[in-house]
Amino acid sequence: xxxxxxxxxxxRIECRGxxxxxxxxxxxxxxxxxxxxxxVYVVLGPNGAGKTTLFRALAGILPARAGxxxxxxxxxxxxxxxxxxxxxxxxxxxxxxxxxxxxxEFYARVERAAxxxxxxxxxxxxxxxxxxRFLAQLSAGQKKRVSIARIFLRERAIYLLDEPTSNLDPKxxxxxxxxxxxxxxxxxxxxSSHNLYEAREIGEFVLVIRDGRxxxxxxxxxxxxxxxxxxxxxxxxxxxxADYPRQGEYFxxxxxxxxxxxxxxRDLETQGVLLREVREMENPLxxxxx
Amino acid sequence: xPDEMAPAxxxxxxxSLFGVTVRRAFVTGRIYLGIATAVSVAIAVVIGVAxxxxxxxxxxxxxxxxxVLAGMGGLMVFTSDRMKGVYEYxxxxxxxxxxxxLNAILASLVLVATVLGLALGVGLAVFVGRGNTxxxxxxxxxxxYTVPMSFxxxxxxxxxxMYWSSVSSPREGLVSPVGLAPLVGVLPPLVTLFVGNAxxxxxxxxxxxxxxxxxxxxxxxxxxxxxxxxxxxxxxSSA
Numbered sequence: 001x002x003x004x005x006x007x008x009x010x011x012r013i014e015c016r017g018x019x020x021x022x023x024x025x026x027x028x029x030x031x032x033x034x035x036x037x038x039x040v041y042v043v044l045g046p047n048g049a050g051k052t053t054l055f056r057a058l059a060g061i062l063p064a065r066a067g068x069x070x071x072x073x074x075x076x077x078x079x080x081x082x083x084x085x086x087x088x089x090x091x092x093x094x095x096x097x098x099x100x101x102x103x104x105e106f107y108a109r110v111e112r113a114a115x116x117x118x119x120x121x122x123x124x125x126x127x128x129x130x131x132x133r134f135l136a137q138l139s140a141g142q143k144k145r146v147s148i149a150r151i152f153l154r155e156r157a158i159y160l161l162d163e164p165t166s167n168l169d170p171k172x173x174x175x176x177x178x179x180x181x182x183x184x185x186x187x188x189x190x191x192s193s194h195n196l197y198e199a200r201e202i203g204e205f206v207l208v209i210r211d212g213r214x215x216x217x218x219x220x221x222x223x224x225x226x227x228x229x230x231x232x233x234x235x236x237x238x239x240x241x242a243d244y245p246r247q248g249e250y251f252x253x254x255x256x257x258x259x260x261x262x263x264x265x266r267d268l269e270t271q272g273v274l275l276r277e278v279r280e281m282e283n284p285l286x287x288x289x290x
Numbered sequence: 291x292p293d294e295m296a297p298a299x300x301x302x303x304x305x306s307l308f309g310v311t312v313r314r315a316f317v318t319g320r321i322y323l324g325i326a327t328a329v330s331v332a333i334a335v336v337i338g339v340a341x342x343x344x345x346x347x348x349x350x351x352x353x354x355x356x357x358v359l360a361g362m363g364g365l366m367v368f369t370s371d372r373m374k375g376v377y378e379y380x381x382x383x384x385x386x387x388x389x390x391x392l393n394a395i396l397a398s399l400v401l402v403a404t405v406l407g408l409a410l411g412v413g414l415a416v417f418v419g420r421g422n423t424x425x426x427x428x429x430x431x432x433x434x435y436t437v438p439m440s441f442x443x444x445x446x447x448x449x450x451x452m453y454w455s456s457v458s459s460p461r462e463g464l465v466s467p468v469g470l471a472p473l474v475g476v477l478p479p480l481v482t483l484f485v486g487n488a489x490x491x492x493x494x495x496x497x498x499x500x501x502x503x504x505x506x507x508x509x510x511x512x513x514x515x516x517x518x519x520x521x522x523x524x525x526x527s528s529a
Contacts, residue, residue: 022523024524042303047334056378059382060382060521061378061381061382061522061526062522062526063521063522072369079300079301079303080300080301082301082382082383082384085299087379087381087382087383089375089378089382090375091374091375091527092374092375093374093375093376093378093379094374094376095310095371095376096314096318096367096370096371096374097313097315097316097317097318097370098310098313098314098317102310104299106307106310108303109305109307109310110305110307110379110380110383110385111383112301112302113529127418134317150379173316234443
């Protein structure tokens, strides 16, 4: 049983022996974990591992075949449990036939948010210019922005976000990551992504789903890859790094761990190397995909 | 100790979303709506101007066929919402599959009421304006067949289409639920007319009403069985 303790109970998620699936297909098998403190929890796993099914079961959309999902103190199918969560599916979920403002008003009715919240969200997600346009006229990225806007209509204790930054341009993806980080300070945010660098940037904990089972639940900082490789980008060429292997613009060097980075930088600077950038070249999360 | 927390007050239930579903059905099904309105009004007006006898014989029979097209908006909203994840969102916020199903059917019926009212209103105005009177048989045909059959045909097409959409993989074109629905929708008018004609004589009207009733009961049974026949996962798009 994996668990993270502390924090307030309204944002508690407890899964015990959860099994769920579709028709004859069982996707999740005996998943158990407890989340009990605000943070960003990244859910990772290869395609078809069961990430979306896990989100659906946690949101109470897909009934458990066995086991339980408890939100706060309530079973997930209770209205009180649902009222604590925001769920953003991997699909846009934008209701065609409406304009952007009307779509947000539609969400606001479902969320029981005030009309003034629609205006606030239009501004916060920079949708004001698109407010009068039909959803069918928007690009995939713009639709995603409308879709994400709904989770800011009302505050809730738990945010289940299934691939919230897919289809977004880099600028907006960065803004959304910022908003998610902000949410994670006081709320539980479960977040799935295929972007491992993004996951590492914003996640505090990682849940890895593999073949429908929870393969790992740990702090991301506790994960260490079998290799620690840094890339060095120089301001101008220097013979001191001439024998380093190259990856694009980077001269790469394998170290025992991040603690060796300051020493390496010091050595190179002593030799007169002018460094423009030092970055980690391999993400330990990649190894979780096996 | 932590489990001693006071139970949270029950939040109010989710909104029905019926009004917004109707509005979206008008927008989403506007092409079908336009075709159905134009053709049904044109038929009613042209035949009403041309011949009172032909009007009384054919218009009541033809209108329900075009009403099937008029009511496509509700089904289109349903299939679009299922595929695009809107139902996934709404189910997460407490709306039930039956509520979503009913919204789409009722939205289709509102579309039909609008177009049928327009076609009948304009057609009868032209018919009466040409100096004709609405005879007993014409009134019976409209009341026993045209109006109920229009609603029944659309409800049947929408219900079968929504079941088809929920149990099948997404398809495009003529074999999609929206492509098949008009073909399914003409079944009730055709069967009912066939039964009425086969029985004939004094019991023809009764046979028509009974045949209609059978289709109404089928629709009601399918709606009642939504939660049992279509588990929630059927309302989700493929993961």
